[in-house]
Amino acid sequence: xxxKALGLVAGIEIHQQLDTKEKLFCHCPTxxxxxxxxNGEFSRYLRATVSEMGEIDRAAKEEMKSxxxxxxYAYDTTCLVExxxxxxxxxxxxxxxxxxxxxxxxxxxxxxxxHTMRKLVIDGSNTSGFQRTALVALNGTLPNGGQIExxxxxxxxxxxxxxxxxxxxxxxxxxxxxxxxxxxHTPEDVQKVAEYIGMALRSTxxxxxxxxxxxxxxxxxxxxGARVEIKGVQELDLIAEVVRREVxxxxxxxxxxxxxxxxxxxxxxxxxxxxxxxxxxxxxxLKKAKKIxxxxxxxxxxxxxxxxxxxxxLGSEMSDYAKKCGVGGIFHTDELPAYGxxxxxxxxxxxxxxxxxxxxxxxxxxxxxxxxxxxxxxxVVRAKIALSENxxxxxxxxxxxxxxxxxxxxxxxxxxxxxxxxxxxVAIDAARWNAVTIPELLTDRADRYxxxxxxxxxxxxQLAGSEKLPLFERAVNEGIKAKLxxxxxxxxxxxxxxDGTDIAKIPDEAYLAAWxxxxxxxxxxxxxxxxxxxxAAGCTFEDSLKKLAPAVSREELEAIVRKIISERSDFVxxxxxxxxxxxxGVVMAEVRGSVDGKLVSEVLRKEIDKVSNGK
Amino acid sequence: xxxxxxxxxxxxxxxxxxxxxxxxxxxxxxxxxAAAQNNNLPLLSIVSTGGTIASxxxxxxxxxxxxxxxxxxxxxxxxxxxIAHYRTIPLATILSExxxxxxxxxxxxxxxxxxxxxxxxxxxxHGTDTMAYSAAALSFMIDSPAPIVFVGSQRSAxxxxxxxxxxxxxxxxxxxxxxxxxxxxxxxxxxxxxCAIHRGTRVRKMHTxxxxxxxxxxxxPVGYVEYPSRTVTLTPGAIRRGERKLALHDxxxxxxxxxxxxxxxxxxILKAYEGYRGLVIAGTGLGHTSTALIPGLRKLxxxxxxxxxxxxxxxxxxxxxxYDTGRDLLAAGVLEGGDLLPEAALVKLMWVLGNEKxxxxxxxxxxxxxxxxxxxxxxxxx
Numbered sequence: 001x002x003x004k005a006l007g008l009v010a011g012i013e014i015h016q017q018l019d020t021k022e023k024l025f026c027h028c029p030t031x032x033x034x035x036x037x038x039n040g041e042f043s044r045y046l047r048a049t050v051s052e053m054g055e056i057d058r059a060a061k062e063e064m065k066s067x068x069x070x071x072x073y074a075y076d077t078t079c080l081v082e083x084x085x086x087x088x089x090x091x092x093x094x095x096x097x098x099x100x101x102x103x104x105x106x107x108x109x110x111x112x113x114x115h116t117m118r119k120l121v122i123d124g125s126n127t128s129g130f131q132r133t134a135l136v137a138l139n140g141t142l143p144n145g146g147q148i149e150x151x152x153x154x155x156x157x158x159x160x161x162x163x164x165x166x167x168x169x170x171x172x173x174x175x176x177x178x179x180x181x182x183x184x185h186t187p188e189d190v191q192k193v194a195e196y197i198g199m200a201l202r203s204t205x206x207x208x209x210x211x212x213x214x215x216x217x218x219x220x221x222x223x224x225g226a227r228v229e230i231k232g233v234q235e236l237d238l239i240a241e242v243v244r245r246e247v248x249x250x251x252x253x254x255x256x257x258x259x260x261x262x263x264x265x266x267x268x269x270x271x272x273x274x275x276x277x278x279x280x281x282x283x284x285x286l287k288k289a290k291k292i293x294x295x296x297x298x299x300x301x302x303x304x305x306x307x308x309x310x311x312x313x314l315g316s317e318m319s320d321y322a323k324k325c326g327v328g329g330i331f332h333t334d335e336l337p338a339y340g341x342x343x344x345x346x347x348x349x350x351x352x353x354x355x356x357x358x359x360x361x362x363x364x365x366x367x368x369x370x371x372x373x374x375x376x377x378x379x380v381v382r383a384k385i386a387l388s389e390n391x392x393x394x395x396x397x398x399x400x401x402x403x404x405x406x407x408x409x410x411x412x413x414x415x416x417x418x419x420x421x422x423x424x425x426v427a428i429d430a431a432r433w434n435a436v437t438i439p440e441l442l443t444d445r446a447d448r449y450x451x452x453x454x455x456x457x458x459x460x461x462q463l464a465g466s467e468k469l470p471l472f473e474r475a476v477n478e479g480i481k482a483k484l485x486x487x488x489x490x491x492x493x494x495x496x497x498x499d500g501t502d503i504a505k506i507p508d509e510a511y512l513a514a515w516x517x518x519x520x521x522x523x524x525x526x527x528x529x530x531x532x533x534x535x536a537a538g539c540t541f542e543d544s545l546k547k548l549a550p551a552v553s554r555e556e557l558e559a560i561v562r563k564i565i566s567e568r569s570d571f572v573x574x575x576x577x578x579x580x581x582x583x584x585g586v587v588m589a590e591v592r593g594s595v596d597g598k599l600v601s602e603v604l605r606k607e608i609d610k611v612s613n614g615k
Numbered sequence: 616x617x618x619x620x621x622x623x624x625x626x627x628x629x630x631x632x633x634x635x636x637x638x639x640x641x642x643x644x645x646x647x648x649a650a651a652q653n654n655n656l657p658l659l660s661i662v663s664t665g666g667t668i669a670s671x672x673x674x675x676x677x678x679x680x681x682x683x684x685x686x687x688x689x690x691x692x693x694x695x696x697x698i699a700h701y702r703t704i705p706l707a708t709i710l711s712e713x714x715x716x717x718x719x720x721x722x723x724x725x726x727x728x729x730x731x732x733x734x735x736x737x738x739x740x741h742g743t744d745t746m747a748y749s750a751a752a753l754s755f756m757i758d759s760p761a762p763i764v765f766v767g768s769q770r771s772a773x774x775x776x777x778x779x780x781x782x783x784x785x786x787x788x789x790x791x792x793x794x795x796x797x798x799x800x801x802x803x804x805x806x807x808x809x810c811a812i813h814r815g816t817r818v819r820k821m822h823t824x825x826x827x828x829x830x831x832x833x834x835x836p837v838g839y840v841e842y843p844s845r846t847v848t849l850t851p852g853a854i855r856r857g858e859r860k861l862a863l864h865d866x867x868x869x870x871x872x873x874x875x876x877x878x879x880x881x882x883x884i885l886k887a888y889e890g891y892r893g894l895v896i897a898g899t900g901l902g903h904t905s906t907a908l909i910p911g912l913r914k915l916x917x918x919x920x921x922x923x924x925x926x927x928x929x930x931x932x933x934x935x936x937x938y939d940t941g942r943d944l945l946a947a948g949v950l951e952g953g954d955l956l957p958e959a960a961l962v963k964l965m966w967v968l969g970n971e972k973x974x975x976x977x978x979x980x981x982x983x984x985x986x987x988x989x990x991x992x993x994x995x996x997x
Contacts, residue, residue, distance in 0.1 A: 042805045045843075046775040049691075067843075069807070084776045085769075085805060086824045113616045113628025122775045129775020135625040152625075417624025418773065425616070425628050 003186045003247065007223025010190045010243055011182040015175050015215045016201045017156060017208035020095050023172035024155045025088035025132060025423065026081035030208075033169040035161055038073035042083065045069055046122040046129040049418075057120050057416035059396065059409040070124035072158065073167045082168040084127035087422040091116060091134065091153070095174035096426065097436070098206045099136045099153045102176060104436045105200055106140030106148050114153075116423040120416040123409075124164055125157035126171065132420050133177070136428075142193060146183030151176060173208075176201070182219060187240035187247075190218060194239050202465065203442045209467045218242055225250035225392040229411060233399050241403040245309040249405070250392045252308035257391035263358060265299025267383045271364070271376040277352055283340030285328065289365030291372040294353050297383055300360035305334025309404045314386060320407035321382040322364055325374035331363040442469075453482035462490055471508045480515040484525060488515070492529050496536075505536045513541045523548075524596040526588065552591050557600070560590050561607045569611070576612050580605055650689035652700040659699040659736050659790050660729035661688065662722065664749075665708040666742030666767045688740065691772065692780045698787040698845070702734065711742025711749070711767075716869045716965060719749055723756040726763055727863040736762040736790030738783070743767040743820055743828065746799060750815030751959045754797040754986040755966040758862040762794040765815065767801065769826050778802050778826045785810035785840035792847040794838065796854035796987070802826035803839060812838035812849070816959050816988035819929065832929055833954050833995050834987075854987075868892050868968035873961040875927055876904045885911035893921045893964040896949070897957040902926050902933035903940050909947050916948025921968065923981055925952040925960045930997050950978055953989040963988055 023030055045067065048056050072083070080086035096114070103110055118130035133154040140148030156173040158166035178197055184190045194216050201207050201214075216233040220243055228250070233242055271293040278286045286292055297304065304315040319329040333350065337343045341363075355361050362379050366372035385393050396412065397405040440448075442464040449460035453476075463472060468489045475485040488511065497503050514531050517523040523531065527548055534544035552560075564586055565572050572579045580601070587600050616628030686703050689695055706725055707718060726737045741749055750765045757763065766786035768779035778801075786800040789812050797815035804827050813831045822828035831837075837853035840846070849855070871893035874884065885908065888894050894915060898904050902924040904912070916922050924933050924944065932954040935941030945951070952960045963981065971977045984990070 044776060044807045045781070047780060049773055049775050049777075080824065083805060084774075085826060111627040112630060112633075115618065115626040115628055117625055118774070119624075120775065127776060133625075135621070135623075135627055150623075150625075414622060414624030417626075419626055421771070421773075427616070427628070 001244070001247065006247060006251070007221075008185050008187075008243075008247060009182045009221050010184040010187075011180045011219045012184075012190060012194055012197075012239075013180075013217040013219070013229075014178045014194065014197050014201070015154070015217070016178075016198075017213040018095050018098050018174040018176060019206050019208045020092055020098070020174050022092055022094070023081075024092045024095055024153070024174040025090075026079055026086075026172055027089060028079050028082065028172065029077050030173045031077055031169065032159075033075050033077060033167070035073065035167060038075055038167065040074035041071055042074070043069055043071045044084075044127065046124065048120065048122055049129070055415040057412055059120075059412040059416065068124065068164055071165045072127060073161065073165070075169050078168040078171070082127060082171045088132065088420070091423060091426055092174055095153055096136065098174075098204060099151055099176050100428065100433065100436045101204055101206075101439065102178070102201060103137030103140065103151050104433075105203070105438050105441075106142070106151075106178075108137040108140035108148065108151060110137045110428045110433050111135055112428065114426045114428060116420040116425075118418045118420045119154075120412075120418065121157070124166055125160065126155075127158070127168070130418070130420075131155060131157060132423070142180065142183070143196065144183075144189070144193065146193060147181035148197075149179045149181050151178055153177075176207075182221075187243035190243050191236065191240040194236055198236065199442050199465070203439050203445075205439065205470065218246075220246045220250075222247055222250050224254055226390060226394045227411065228392070228394065228405075229396045230405050231396060231398050231408065238399070238403050242399060242405070245403050246405065249309040249312070252306070253314070253386065253391045256303050256306060256308070256314060257387055259303060260299060260387040263299035265297070265303075265387050267297060267380055267387065269377070269380050271295035271362070271373075271380075272353065273369075274349065274352060274363070277349060278345065281341065281345060283345075285331075285339060286341065286363070286365055289372070290367050291369045292363060292365040293372045293376045294349060295362040295364065295376050295379055296353050296355050297360045297362060298356070299358050300383070300386075301358045302334060302360075303386075304332045304360045304362075310402065311400070312404050312406070317386075317407055318362065318379045318382045321378040322375040324378060325366070325371050327364065327366050327371060327375045330375060330379060333361045449482070449486075453486070455482065455486055459486060459490060466490070468493075468508075468511075471511055474508075475512060475515055478512065478516070480512070480519060484515055484518060485511075487525075488528055492532070496529060496532055499533075501533055501536045503532075503536065505538075506532050510535050510541045514545075517545060518596070521596065521599075524588075524591075524600075526597055552595050554599075554603070557591065557595055557603055558607070561587055561600075561603050564590065565607055565611055572608060572611050577605075577608065579608055583608070648690075649686055650693075650696060650701075652689075652696060654700050656697075656699045657735040657791050658702065658733060659738060659787060660702045660704060660726075660732075660734040661738045661740065662704045662706050662725050662729065663688070663708070663740045664706050664711070664714075664718070664722065664742070666711055666740060666746075688779075688783060692783050694780070694784050695787055698784070699735070699791055702729070704729065709742070711745040714742075714745045714749060716752070716867045719752040719756070720865050720867060722749065723753050723863060723865050726753060726759075727757055727861070727865075730757075730759055730761050730763075730861055734761065736764060736792075736794075738786050738790050739763065739765045740783075741765050741767050743769055743801075747815075747818050747820055747829075747956075748958050748962055750797055750799050750818060751962040751988070752867070752966070754815040754988070755963060756863065756865050756867075757797070758859045758864075759797070760795055760857045760859055760861055762790050762792065762856065763797045763815075764790045764794075764812075765797070765799045769802070769824060769828055778807075781807050781842050782810060784845060785842055788840045788845040788847050789838070792838075792849065793856045794847075794849060794853060795856040795858045796837070798837060799829055800840065801829040803836075808842055810840045810842065811836040812840065812847075812853075814987045816963075816986050817956065819956055819958070832956060833931070833990060833993070835995065864966075864970055866969035867965045869965060871895070871961060871965045871968065873897065873957055875957075876908070878905070880905065880908065882908050882911040885915060888915060888920065889918065891915075891920050892968045893923070893961075895923045895925055895952070895957055895960045895964055897927040898924050898933070899927060901931075901937055901941060902935050902944070902951060903938065904944065906940055906943065909940075909943050912944065912949055913947035919974070921964065921974065921977060921981070922949045923952045923955075923960050923964055924949050925955050925957040927957070929956065932993055950981060953982060954993065955989050959988050 116134040137151040154175045159170040218230045221227040274294040275292045315332045364375035394411040396408045446460040446464040530548045531544045617631045764786045772779045799813040799818045803809040803811040817834045821830045838849040873895045875897040967980045
């Protein structure tokens with residue numbers, strides 16, 4: 001696809017959790033908890049409030065369409081601040097410092113005085129109904145020449161347990177938000193920039209690691225389309241695909257609009273009550289509904305059901321809009337008969353509402369008249385957009401598993417910002433800014449490992465990006481050979497994980513103890529996997545070492561080797577030096593990993609030579 | 616620093632010398648139009664005094680201040696229009712720490728006039744810090760056949776999670792109910808599911824920030840309002856609508872004080888109260904001060920100051936007959952305040968001294984229950 005010709009413009013926002021001791025606006029730890037550990041719960045409603053400029057944000061208005069009661073889980077690691085029962089503490093200085101470091105890494109300018117804002121979010125993910133956020137630095141540059149517009153320091157939202165149930169452990173963890181300018185023009189560009197920023201963030205050593213700790217939002221538009229923000233892309237590998245699919249979606253919507261115009265399609269408000277028509281239906285959805293309304297979309301037949309990106313149709317978009325009224329979705333005649341609705345019922349419906357062959361009929365069902373009408377009204381809104389001059393609405397969308405997206409809410413505007421009156425501004429003076437030091441980039445570090453330790457570059461890059469990097473640094477400082485530590489961290493551990501060994505159960509101290517044992521000759525490096533398996537199974541390091549690598553002296557080793565050679569004297573006589581390889585395994589099995597392979601090989605060679613020469 | 620709002624909605628602080636004038640900003644969103652009302656519903660009056668229920672950003676300090684009036688509350692909380700139609704009386708826009716006995720008197724007169732004018736109930740929006748004092752003051756100053764409901768919010772009205780809407784809706788439900796006394800209606804727990812109706816003379820703010828900060832002490836609440844159903848349940852002990860005839864007794868004696876005794880407190884502090892007509896002491900335990908304070912208290916009492924002992928325990932009854940210090944306090948002229956809450960005792964003392972010239976009768980009034988402020992039996996534990 002010629003993305004340049006399409007006028008693809010993309011920017012990204014990267015949200016990365018910071019690994020600080022305490023949360024951003026309270027003194028709780030930043031630890032995630034198991035849902036089952038919650039020790040309290042409470043329920044709340046949220047309602048949209050006006051912004052500082054006196055308006056209600058359009059995204060917030062949309063969330064207000066249904067009156068939702070939210071349930072929150074509290075823990076012994078959360079406090080009244082997360083419960084929205086206490087004013088926030090001052091901004092976490094540690095978190096602010098990390099942001100300043102990152103800002104300096106990108107050559108940005110800090111704001112003279114940081115003001116915390118409330119960003120209205122009333123989907124329940126924040127107990128307060130807003131996310132606290134502060135602009136910290138402006139105007140940075142990327143190696144590809146692109147711009148970083150801003151760095152903001154924000155508080156993380158609650159984790160959704162399910163539906164309207166949220167867990168408070170994540171709420172308030174500091175989050176850095178890095179926003180690039182719309183400076184990318186191909187799907188691959190976007191992925192590369194995201195990779196680079198992620199690497200730079202990890203270089204600070206102050207960011208959380210693991211799934212869910214970094215999320216990318218992608219802003220995409222094509223020349224004839226509109227800006228769409230796709231939230232929550234967690235896997236880096238999917239970013240390019242998300243961009244490709246969004247381009248496809250925008251193009252498809254443009255094509256559908258052209259077709260609708262050609263057909264002189266139209267949208268009229270209202271719809272009509274068809275509840276009685278389905279009183280004997282086998283469709284479980286319709287049977288459950290108290291009210292069913294039908295809306296005829298003249299000229300829309302075939303287009304509502306047309307795929308606009310894998311697994312998504314114009315009908316899916318209409319359905320997403322309708323869901324804001326609390327309904328499960330809608331049916332449309334492009335997909336019927338299906339879902340228990342029979343061909344006869346479709347024919348009856350079409351004739352009842354006088355729908356022509358080119359018309360699509362939408363069915364919206366709800367638990368009340370009000371709900372069904374709300375759903376129809378939402379479909380009307382979306383259908384009108386589909387045949388308007390700008391058929392791609394500006395939206396916030398969420399990523400689905402494979403890289404397609406679903407509608408969340410309209411793009412929020414500046415109207416969702418309100419000053420956080422409970423937090424004092426923080427001045428960033430020259431002295432503070434000048435004292436910020438820039439950490440070594442992980443890519444530079446990898447280059448250094450290549451030079452200093454002779455580790456291969458791909459390996460060195462992997463090591464620099466590893467969560468065990470601090471352990472590696474510590475080991476090298478303690479005199480462990482870099483290659484030994486690197487091999488264990490990158491190869492041994494990966495193999496053990498594949499075998500199903502619970503690597504998380506092996507503390508850093510055990511790594512160091514094992515390496516020191518190898519360095520001192522108390523254990524062979526070949527014994528390390530066995531020792532780790534034993535520790536993961538619950539043994540202490542000392543017991544594991546004793547059990548798996550009992551100390552063997554050189555004399556004992558020579559005796560063992562001589563015994564093995566004498567038992568296989570014919571074989572040795574026949575093979576000569578060639579016996580070394582096969583006998584290595586036999587000796588290693590005998591000493592059970594307590595002697596380094598190199599030493600075994602040396603002794604074995606000597607003894608084989610003796611036998612051969614003696615001959 | 617000058618605060619600059621960026622196009623993204625973010626504010627940043629920059630040195631004023633870095634700013635230059637370009638043009639005046641366009642007009643801000645105007646005041647909302649008067650809220651639509653259904654005249655077929657009962658009439659409630661909303662007397663607004665300010666507080667968190669009506670708070671917005673204050674550009675002087677960057678914190679919040681009280682800026683809304685009653686109409687803003689109606690616009691912000693549309694459900695109120697389903698319960699009643701409203702007359703709105705903006706009495707003050709202050710945070711409640713700035714309340715004074717003089718404003719209590721204005722408030723009492725305004726509320727009295729509203730009930731006289733046919734309101735089925737009156738809602739008083741009030742800051743939570745001193746709401747209990749004001750509720751007690753109105754309890755003594757007005758005999759009312761209709762409910763007078765104080766309401767506020769602990770979390771500011773400019774946040775989506777504010778408790779203002781549920782509290783206000785519940786207050787309106789209580790104000791149209793069968794209740795016939797002065798009450799405080801606020802969250803019963805941290806959940807948005809029920810408000811408690813507290814008697815104005817037994818209620819106290821017991822937490823700095825939680826939604827359910829208000830508790831009835833030494834008594835159960837007189838009722839509850841379920842949310843969102845707005846069902847009101849009153850306990851058998853609640854005073855019912857029409858039980859009392861409308862009357863206003865708005866005299867107060869402002870020269871009264873309230874001090875909390877602490878270990879090592881200097882008797883010199885008492886000198887500041889010379890010439891006061893009344894003084895409430897929040898004593899320790901059963902109602903004690905140190906022996907060192909007793910001569911000063913005797914002097915105050917001899918000079919005509921009515922000294923009333925309450926307990927800083929908040930729960931339980933004063934008894935100055937158990938220990939020798941207590942006996943000495945009684946001998947010095949100190950009056951036992953029963954299970955009066957210290958703040959309610961202060962307000963009651965102002966009211967009693969404002970309406971009763973005879974010291975003996977004033978003492979008797981202080982020890983008699985007038986508006987549910989003191990109980991005969993300690994039925995309720997902690």
